[in-house]
Amino acid sequence: MLLLDLVWSVSQLFRLGGQFSAADGAADRCNALNGNLELPDTTILNTSYIAGQTTVPTPGSCQPSANVPVSLCRVEFVITTSDSSSVHAEAWLPDEWSGRFLALGNGGLGGCIDYDNLDYGASLHFATVASDNGHDGNDGKVFWNQPEVLKDFAFRAVHVESVIGKQITEAYYGRKHDKSYFLGCSTGGRQATRAALSFPEDFDGIVAGAPATDFNHLIGWVLTQQTFFGPPPSPDRRNPNFIPPDLWDTVAEEILAQCDELDGVKDRIITEPDACEFRPESLICTGAMTANSTCLSLAQVEVLRKIYRPLYGLDGQLIYPRYDPGTEGDGNSQAVFSGTLFPISADWYKYTIFNDSEHDFSNFGLKDIALADSINPAGISTFDGDLSAFRDRGGKFISYHGRRDQLIPSGNSKRVYDLISSTLQMPTLDPFYRLFLVPGMTHCGLGPGAWKFGQVGGATSNENASTHNVLLAVVDWVESGVAPDVMVGTSDDGKERAHCRYPQRSVWDGEKFNCRR
Numbered sequence: 001m002l003l004l005d006l007v008w009s010v011s012q013l014f015r016l017g018g019q020f021s022a023a024d025g026a027a028d029r030c031n032a033l034n035g036n037l038e039l040p041d042t043t044i045l046n047t048s049y050i051a052g053q054t055t056v057p058t059p060g061s062c063q064p065s066a067n068v069p070v071s072l073c074r075v076e077f078v079i080t081t082s083d084s085s086s087v088h089a090e091a092w093l094p095d096e097w098s099g100r101f102l103a104l105g106n107g108g109l110g111g112c113i114d115y116d117n118l119d120y121g122a123s124l125h126f127a128t129v130a131s132d133n134g135h136d137g138n139d140g141k142v143f144w145n146q147p148e149v150l151k152d153f154a155f156r157a158v159h160v161e162s163v164i165g166k167q168i169t170e171a172y173y174g175r176k177h178d179k180s181y182f183l184g185c186s187t188g189g190r191q192a193t194r195a196a197l198s199f200p201e202d203f204d205g206i207v208a209g210a211p212a213t214d215f216n217h218l219i220g221w222v223l224t225q226q227t228f229f230g231p232p233p234s235p236d237r238r239n240p241n242f243i244p245p246d247l248w249d250t251v252a253e254e255i256l257a258q259c260d261e262l263d264g265v266k267d268r269i270i271t272e273p274d275a276c277e278f279r280p281e282s283l284i285c286t287g288a289m290t291a292n293s294t295c296l297s298l299a300q301v302e303v304l305r306k307i308y309r310p311l312y313g314l315d316g317q318l319i320y321p322r323y324d325p326g327t328e329g330d331g332n333s334q335a336v337f338s339g340t341l342f343p344i345s346a347d348w349y350k351y352t353i354f355n356d357s358e359h360d361f362s363n364f365g366l367k368d369i370a371l372a373d374s375i376n377p378a379g380i381s382t383f384d385g386d387l388s389a390f391r392d393r394g395g396k397f398i399s400y401h402g403r404r405d406q407l408i409p410s411g412n413s414k415r416v417y418d419l420i421s422s423t424l425q426m427p428t429l430d431p432f433y434r435l436f437l438v439p440g441m442t443h444c445g446l447g448p449g450a451w452k453f454g455q456v457g458g459a460t461s462n463e464n465a466s467t468h469n470v471l472l473a474v475v476d477w478v479e480s481g482v483a484p485d486v487m488v489g490t491s492d493d494g495k496e497r498a499h500c501r502y503p504q505r506s507v508w509d510g511e512k513f514n515c516r517r
């Protein structure tokens, strides 16, 4: 393993006196980086100065082009992480630089440079870096018998992208960055957590959305959910357990009927899904009714009971919190409930646990999750409450999770908070770690709730203030000591709602929602 014990050895040709001022000679300085920069285990592939509001071609198989918002120097580079692995990355260095460094994460089993957030970070004047996480594309086959590629994915890519990205930033602007940040959601949220646990010096401030932590369990939980209802029926295969899409709409309406108003407001948003004790019995077909789009068979009701229960393992320990009721509307559930094996989950188990591309998942169960636990490829699990090193060096961590997340139950973020709290023996993590729960938001964004709070490009409100933008909020916290009490989000129809930090609850007072213990 080559964990990059790096020596800083750049020929610093481009030092400027005082504040960096952009445009003058920026193109020359950018082009000059190519060939003049010597970085450990790193090859500069290309540098190009790009005038703002341009579309540029991109390498790799993920997307053909990317938008460049503001004038910047684009540096494409590759870091060799072992004899059999490497990380491709890009640094976008805007003319107007705030002095801040920002590293980005990935999604799913990716494999894809996050161009949307390179665009977003650069437009907010961060020197922004993103990588391909050690492989191209979203197919899990790349991990098959490739332990080094797996290490890049599990912990190494974000570390090297930040170590080298900071050196490129310094070489270009002629001075070190002031503070460094990380932004990611889903797999990016897990990468964020891994960074804080294993590389606490890498970032001063971290934003972790819907973190895919306790990874083997999460992936195993998804596959287990899928065994409850099985594949869709076909002419030659009956499946009385399967719940077709239109019946899911009926289920969604019944859950809203039972639980929407628990929070005091009938708005199709269940503020606290954990308070919803959904009773599917009300949907059982009676009398002459046959199971169709308006009622359910006993077998289907039993499937629903299982889906909305937490999953426990062979040893009786919790594997994963339950699926959030209220999530199944608007076709939201279809990715997992369509009956087709969820590709991320199937690939992970095929190529890192079973080492068998033809594995038959029809009997997937708790024994398989126990096997994944025992293998824990490249230490992927990321379920550890000891953030003391990150806390003690002054790091600030903001997590958020939509309560209508169709892929990762929001209860897991509460569970992680509680784990850190008990591990560090801190009754509240307020001094360095805050978790904002976002009612009515799906995975990482979208949904009927007030989901726009700057967590990704495209999720900004009219106000780019730290009260309304989680990235700017962590900046304020790190640089001015101003911690966010609430996170104000904006919905698609322009309504604002203040999201509460756990363990506070969002309580309706007859006129508005307030955050209370």
Ligand SMILES: *[C@@H]1O[C@H](CO)[C@@H](O)[C@H](O)[C@H]1NC(C)=O
Pocket: 045, 046, 047, 048, 056
């Ligand atoms: C480097 O970037 C420029 C500008 O986008 C492009 O024209 C050129 O083909 C690139 N060269 C390589 C080797 O990728």
Ligand SMILES: *[C@@H]1O[C@H](CO)[C@@H](O)[C@H](O)[C@H]1NC(C)=O
Pocket: 288, 289, 290, 291, 292, 293, 294
């Ligand atoms: C479902 O079954 C009930 C009772 O058998 C019937 O009244 C209703 O029209 C059916 N709905 C559909 C969509 O077939």
Ligand SMILES: *[C@@H]1O[C@H](CO)[C@@H](O)[C@H](O)[C@H]1NC(C)=O
Pocket: 352, 353, 354, 355, 375
């Ligand atoms: C699959 O390969 C990994 C890595 O070599 C190994 O740890 C694991 O035990 C293998 N899985 C099985 C089921 O043999």
Ligand SMILES: *[C@@H]1O[C@H](CO)[C@@H](O)[C@H](O)[C@H]1NC(C)=O
Pocket: 120, 123, 124, 457, 460, 461, 462, 463, 464
């Ligand atoms: C907020 O920031 C984004 C950068 O992503 C920018 O596009 C937008 O115009 C800004 N909005 C305001 C009101 O400044």
Ligand SMILES: [Ca+2]
Pocket: 259, 260, 261, 262, 263, 264, 265, 266, 267, 268, 269, 270, 271
């Ligand atoms: Ca409600």
